[in-house]
Amino acid sequence: MSKNEKRSRVAIVTGGASGIGLVLSQALAENGYSVVIAxxxxxxxxxxxxxxxxxxxxxxxxxxxxxxDTANMVAVATKTYGGLDVLVNNAGIFTSLTLKPFDQISPAEWMKVMEVNTLGPFLCAKAALPALRARGGGRIVNIASTSQLKGAPFMLHYTSSKGAVVGFTRSLARELGSEGITVNSIAPGFTLSTGVLAAGMEEKMGEVVRRTGRSIQRDQTPEDLVGALLFFSGEGSDFITGQTLAVDGGSAFL
Ligand SMILES: NC(=O)c1ccc[n+]([C@@H]2O[C@H](COP(=O)([O-])OP(=O)(O)OC[C@H]3O[C@@H](n4cnc5c(N)ncnc54)[C@H](O)[C@@H]3O)[C@@H](O)[C@H]2O)c1
Structure with missing residues (x-):
């Protein structure tokens, strides 16, 4: 590659086959990234x-x-596109949740949500690290949630798991900063993903969650998250790490 030739950046988006993840995968690809949907x-x-x-x-x-599987997903990125620059930890259990008072959540339900939403990003980051190091730096972007920042009833396992994602983001940023790997989170508000719509969740959420609790009083779509993802994935955020950015139309203020 000549000095002036820009290498295409490579991103993995977990949970990228539908919902928010699919929109983020498409946006990265439209902005010049080679993308692995995992x-x-x-x-x-x-x-x-x-x-x-x-x-x-x-x-x-x-x-x-x-x-x-997480090792294989990184192997696919390196074999197909020659390396890895960005890991987007988007896969999560949310749209399959049954909302219920916390004392009705079983230990098995609790563990399942924790497994996907917290063990998942941990295993993906571990798998991605050698490939990010091989590039001399990179980006890890975690999808958190404003439900954790504001508190939300009837999904204590979920909000607790997303709280863990914020702690994970801050601590991992401390470990990887010296290697040029930034770690940040995007915290979406309630978003009309295809999964949310298929589950009819929007019917169950009140006006405050969907619209009137926001400074910008409209429904949130997955496309609203694209700007933050491109920022955290790109060069303009080189010196920003450990942060959580609420993208929710101005509902939660950090
Ligand atoms: N939709 C919202 O209101 C909202 C708000 C805040 C945060 N989030 C977060 O955004 C992310 C995406 O949400 P969404 O609404 O698009 O959800 P969704 O259910 O529509 O999509 C989730 C995707 O993740 C995949 N997935 C689930 N478990 C997986 C696993 N173990 N391994 C690999 N892939 C797996 C699913 O197959 C699916 O494609 C989640 O982390 C969710 O917690 C969503």
Whole structure:
């Protein structure tokens, strides 16, 4: 590669086959990234749809709670695109949650949410680290939630898991800063992802959550998260790490 030739940056988006993750995958690809969609279901189908639009995307079946799958997802990135620059930890249990008072949440439900939402980002970061180091630096962007920042009833396992994501972000930033790897979180407000709409969650959320509790009083869409992701993934955020940015139309203030 000549000095002036810019290498295409490579990103993995976990949970990228649908919902917020699919919109983020498409946005990265439209902005010049080569993207690996890593999802436990429909990864290749989602990738094919984006490939049909001329985008550089591949799909790989990966469960973020599996050491083998997360290692393979990184291997796909390095084999297909020559390396890895950005890991987006988006996969999470949210739209399949049954909202309930905390004393009705079983230990098994608690552990499942924690497994996907906290063990998942940990395993993905571990798997990605050698590849990010090989590039001399990189980006880890975690998808948290403003439900954790503001408190939200009837999903204590979920809000606790997203609180863990913020702690994970801050501590990992401290460990990796000297290697040029930044770690930041985006905390979305309640977002009308395809998963949310399919589960009919928007019907259950009140006006305050959806609109009137925001400074900008409208529904949030996955596209609202794209600007923050491109910022945290790109060069303009070189000196920003350990941060959590609420993207929620001005509802939670940090
Ligand atoms: N939609 C919202 O209101 C909202 C708000 C704040 C934060 N978030 C967070 O944003 C992320 C995406 O939310 P969404 O609304 O798009 O959800 P979604 O349910 O629509 O999509 C989640 C995706 O993750 C995948 N996934 C689930 N478990 C996985 C696993 N173990 N391994 C690999 N992939 C897995 C699913 O197959 C799916 O493609 C989640 O982390 C969620 O907690 C969502």
């Amino acid at each position: 999802d436990m279901q429909n990864a290749e189908t989602a990738a094919k749809k984006l490939q049909a639009g001329g985008l550089n995307v591949v799909g790989v079946k990966a469960d973020v709670t599996s050491v083998e």
